Amino acid sequence: MIRVIDASVAIKWFVLEQGQEGAFSILESIQNSPKHYAVPELFFNEMLAVLCRIEKDVKKVQRHLYLLENLGFERVGNGSELLALAAQLSIAHHLTGYDAIYAATAKLLGGIWVTADARAHQRISSLGISSLS
Numbered sequence: 001m002i003r004v005i006d007a008s009v010a011i012k013w014f015v016l017e018q019g020q021e022g023a024f025s026i027l028e029s030i031q032n033s034p035k036h037y038a039v040p041e042l043f044f045n046e047m048l049a050v051l052c053r054i055e056k057d058v059k060k061v062q063r064h065l066y067l068l069e070n071l072g073f074e075r076v077g078n079g080s081e082l083l084a085l086a087a088q089l090s091i092a093h094h095l096t097g098y099d100a101i102y103a104a105t106a107k108l109l110g111g112i113w114v115t116a117d118a119r120a121h122q123r124i125s126s127l128g129i130s131s132l133s
Contacts (some may be wrong), residue, residue: 002111004038005030005073006102007046009116009133014064015054019116022133026114034072040105041077042098044068076105093123103129 005026012023030037047068051061076082082104089107090100099120106113106129113130115121121132 002036002038002074002106002109004040004102004106004109004111004113005043006113006115006117006133007043007050009114010043010047010068011050012116014051019133023116026133030071030073035074037071037073038076038105038109038111039073040082040101041075042101043075046098074109076109082108089124093127095120095123103127106130 003026009023009026011017012020013027017023044065048061048065051064055061055064078101082101085107086097086100086104089095089103090097093100093103095103099115099117102113102115103120103124105111107127111129114133115130116133118132121130124130
């Protein structure tokens, strides 16, 4: 099963936060079997935004982004099917558009969205397409 990794999980690879042990376990699994993991293109935009906010050294931000880009997981673009499903999930389950993109990616891939966002996970828990990390 494909696991769609949320930026809320991946940021813990670079910043000391609660739940870091679980995030590092996911990172190790990605490194061992990247074909079992995916991210929407949005992931990189979110990681850029957060890394630039917390890290003032441009070289470190660039290095972190380079590492993320080379993990080998699948990158899913914003096609019309993904955006249509994201809109449906956002409105029906009161998700942000960003969270809906991750949930839609998981649903389209027949996978699970792995997030550290308890509120978003709770909102779609009945769909069985998310897990809390």
